[in-house]
Amino acid sequence: MVSGSGVFVFDSSGKDYIDAVSALFCATLGFHNERLIEAATRQMRELPVYPTALNRTVPVVHALADALSAAAPIPDAHVLFATTGSEAIETLIKTTWYINKQRNPKRHKIITRRGSYHGSTIFATRLGGIESIINSFDLTGDDILYAAQPRWPRDALAGETEEDYAHRLALELAELIDHTGAENIAAFLCEPVSIAGGMYPAPKGYFEAIRNVLSMRDIPLYFDEIVTGFGRTGKMWGSQTVNQT
Ligand SMILES: Cc1ncc(COP(=O)(O)O)c(C=O)c1O
Known part of the structure; x- marks a missing residue:
């Protein structure tokens, strides 16, 4: 692929394609977005790189953090x-472990x-619980537990309704937690x-059921x-789409 415009990418022979996955899910604003090019160019001229640490920040970083905080479905x-x-x-996990180390050091497993x-x-x-990749590198450890991936209707038992299937996965999750000890x-x-x-x-009722268990x-x-x-x-x-905020 040699260039892009909006939702299209063009290969070296000039053939166009609709890029339905936005590069790898990241070209959210489309290809060749003039506002993005202009903002990036301006910032490259003003201050191309600077750490936001040691009580320093950069105005655009500060403004972006404020905008993200306001858009996030989490208060403050x-x-x-x-x-x-x-x-x-x-x-995210490191921060969780840091907080738990002060308050609740046993709570370590994810x-x-x-x-x-x-x-x-x-x-x-x-x-990520992709077994073939984990095994390829022998990435072992006992700090991660794997629950079922909901795949409705593929993994449902014969005669199981969508709600029954979601409920069964929630029960399995509860068993996994109780067997390990929620305090861990x-x-x-x-x-x-x-x-x-x-x-x-996710099957109907899945997130409500697992949230309840958790x-x-x-x-x-x-x-x-x-x-x-x-x-x-x-x-x-996505958490808003699945009604979890
Ligand atoms: C759901 C999810 N989380 C995390 C990642 C990791 O992101 P990155 O490739 O930017 O490290 C990916 C990458 O595709 C992903 O799909």
């Missing part, structure tokens, strides 16, 4: 910038869903719509919005 949301999705997810993808670094690979679990991490897991929207045990539910955020499911956040 704090913003921490990362370069990649893998780094963002790892930082639950994710089999077949998900949360990134390419060693820990993010393990968080720091968080449950999932995508609003699992991308690598097969792009199956909140009864005081376990936070984290959404990885690396793909589903910024309008990609029709609302600003």
